[in-house]
Amino acid sequence: MNNQALRDPWPAQDIAVLASMRLKEAGPRPADPGNAHEQRQEAAALGRALFNDTRLSRNGQVACASCHSAGKQFQDGRPFGQGIGTGQRRTMPLMGAAHSPFLFWDGRKDSAWSQALGPLEDGAEHGANRVRLVKTVQAHYSAQYQAVFGPLPPLGGLPDDASPLGTPAEQKAWSAMPEGSRDAVNRVFANMGKSIAAFERSISYGESRFDRYADATVAGDGRGQEVLSPQEVRGLRLFLTKGQCVTCHNGPLLTDHAFHNTGIPPLDPAKPDRGRADGLRKLLQDEFNCLGRYSDARPEQCGELRFLATDDPGQLAAFRTPSLRNVADRAPYMHAGQFATLQQVVEHYAKSPEAALGHSELARPGERHAERQAIRLSAADIQDLAAFLGTLSGPVVQSR
Known part of the structure; x- marks a missing residue:
């Protein structure tokens, strides 16, 4: 030169x-070992539909796209995210998420699919609850879901509203559900996140x-x-x-x-x-993290999570x-x-x-x-x- x-x-x-x-x-973009479906076109198509569906919110007016707007670089230009209520932090853009080992400002999620689940049940964002979300998939996306993930589990006999993170009544209803039913709902819920992540993978700088x-x-x-x-x-x-x-x-x-x-x-x-100090605690307790039962990863593929320093005052x-x-x-x-x-x-x-x-x-x-x-x-x-x-x-x- x-x-x-x-x-x-x-x-x-x-x-x-x-x-x-x-x-x-x-x-x-690196493959996510926790999401075996992220590169499937059928999963991305389902994820795109879920991403834009306002029915996945308590008031029927909020979708993922409400805060991650394609016309605003998949964020919203606000100081705080605005869903059914007002959040406490800025909405981050989606581009480049596949390259990051931790997501959200505090890193409380360790994959794009797990990150997609958080806002769905957050009281200031979608404000929905897990059972109602899964029943929405059953009612409106059964064929698309089954083309990617196989048969939906039987959901008859479940309450309309139940979640481990919802209102006191929703938490009580969740606790009263049989363990097998909770696991089945969690599996579909996790797959919703995996579909949304498959769609988000298509977005880049x-x-x-x-x-x-x-x-x-x-x-x-x-x-x-x-x-x-x-x-x-x-x-x-x-x-x-x-x-x-x-x-x-x-x-x-x-x-x-x-x-x-x-x-x-x-x-x-x-x-x-x-x-990050609180984000670390939430990450380690998250049932949808890389080491959790709903991840497709083997434990040895979760090095970022397995070797986290949890006692660093700098966090x-x-x-x-x-x-x-x-x-x-x-x-x-x-x-x-x-x-x-x-x-x-x-x-x-x-x-x-x-x-x-x-x-x-x-x-x-x-x-x-x-x-x-x-x-x-x-x-x-x-x-x-x-x-x-x-x-x-x-x-x-x-x-x-």
């Missing part, structure tokens, strides 16, 4: 990092201007580098250097898939969100690193929409405030820090970084 041909020269080590950040480096710039830089194509403006390139240099963004936002999806406390201010200082008030792909198109930002603009996000990291709960990983000016240095950015730097983040937007692609 003739580095002199480049409009924007880069050190060899930075070119290697840019190459690793290209979307094509993500490779094929498309390449952005940044990807074209990185390709040109790797190829020594100075003309190709013109896809980014000088300001955007300055922002990219900051992203890789003193902005320290690449520390967590790395790889082709621009996330390390990990959880970090970066001192994001809680909406209610009297009740700060415990984030307190830590939240999942979101992908930065298409980030400029989905304000507001952070787990509860605390910031309205990308400039405010970058300003937060430059200020490095103390955490309201737990300990922020960000270094503060004058603080001795084992792993980081304080982030020092000028007002112009903040504008340049925000401009670069706008280059990460590309189309949302549906493969089927």
Whole structure:
């Protein structure tokens, strides 16, 4: 490669990092061992129908697509998810979910199919209950379900409304059901999630201007580098250097898939969100996790779950690193929409405030820090970084 041909020269080590950040480096979406049906067209077709069905909610008005709107990058643009009630966190987009070992802001789910089940029974989202959901599948999707998963279990004699997570009356009705009936309902419920995950697998990010710039830089194509403006390139240099963004936002999806406390201010200082600390507990107790009886995985295929560190104090008030792909198109930002603009996000990291709960990983000016240095950015730097983040937007692609 003739580095002199480049409009924007880069050190060899930075070119290697840019190459690793290209979307094509993500490779094929990894198979989920817990979902044996995720690549079947019939499962995806059923999942698409379930994803858009408002009958899977207590009031008949909320579907998965209500918060994960195809017209809004499969999220909703709100600070909090809005179902039959108002949630407590921001809706995350679906693209890239197949690459992440843990889902939701607190990582309380370890697969796309298990994640899809949570909102169905959440009181602020769909607000439905497990038995009624399964009876809805029986009434409206029997043929499609059986084409994928085989015969539906007999559901006669069951109460209309019962769930281990519902109202006190629904929980009582669930407890009164025979164990075999509860297992049969759980099996169909899990398969609903597996179908929805099969549909969601078809949704992915498309390449952005940044990807074209990185390709040109790797190829020594100075003309190709013109896809980014000088300001955007300055922002990219900051992203890789003193902005320290690449520390967590790395790889082709621009996330390390990990959880970090970066001192994001809680909406209610009297009740700060415990984030990953509570998410871990919920994950380990979840009957639909990778090691559960409704997973298709063998225990040795659940390494992420089997070897979790449960005593790490750094998980307190830590939240999942979101992908930065298409980030400029989905304000507001952070787990509860605390910031309205990308400039405010970058300003937060430059200020490095103390955490309201737990300990922020960000270094503060004058603080001795084992792993980081304080982030020092000028007002112009903040504008340049925000401009670069706008280059990460590309189309949302549906493969089927």
